[in-house]
Amino acid sequence: MLKGFPGKRYYGGCEFVDIAQNLAIERAKKIFSAEHVNVQPHSGSQANMAVFHTLLKPGDTILGMDLSHGGHLTHGCAVNFSGYTYNVVSYGVNKETELIDYEAVGILAKKHKPKLIIVGLVLILEL
Structure with a gap:
């Protein structure tokens, strides 16, 4: 925020x-x-929604961090507007290094060609 x-x-x-x-x-x-x-905006969720609605159309593909890996509900979680409005592809962190595997993110991006890639996390988890 x-x-x-x-x-x-x-x-x-x-x-x-x-x-x-x-x-x-x-x-x-x-x-x-x-x-x-x-x-x-009153919250980061509202700020994210404003960006999504400005840049994307329903059904567009987004690439965001999985909620279970530290992402946010607005990064494509099924119960959130982002999860049911857009085609969501998720990435996570490597369980051994606990770091984002940018090579894997790049592969996903090339394969799915998202209109928006969400970079960042909300929580730091111990996996």
Whole structure:
């Protein structure tokens, strides 16, 4: 989840998010004739949903980390919107090294040609 406001984030690497958020703020000010607005998702799930609905069509293929390997519900879990809206291909971590097997992810990506690859995890598990 993005913490903070444009240009003042807790985490680095959010420059493009800052651009999008500033654009949304300016548009909301104009639409609502408001001097101040706050445009932020309430949760990471809402942020993920916004990205998915912007970039994907129902039935598109996504590649995300399996929930049992530390992924998030929105990374393609069957009980989540992502799991029943999109064609989900999952990857995980190597049980011996407990690291993502990027070679295996690459093979899956070449085979399934996902429109979106979700990189990252929510939990660090001991397998």
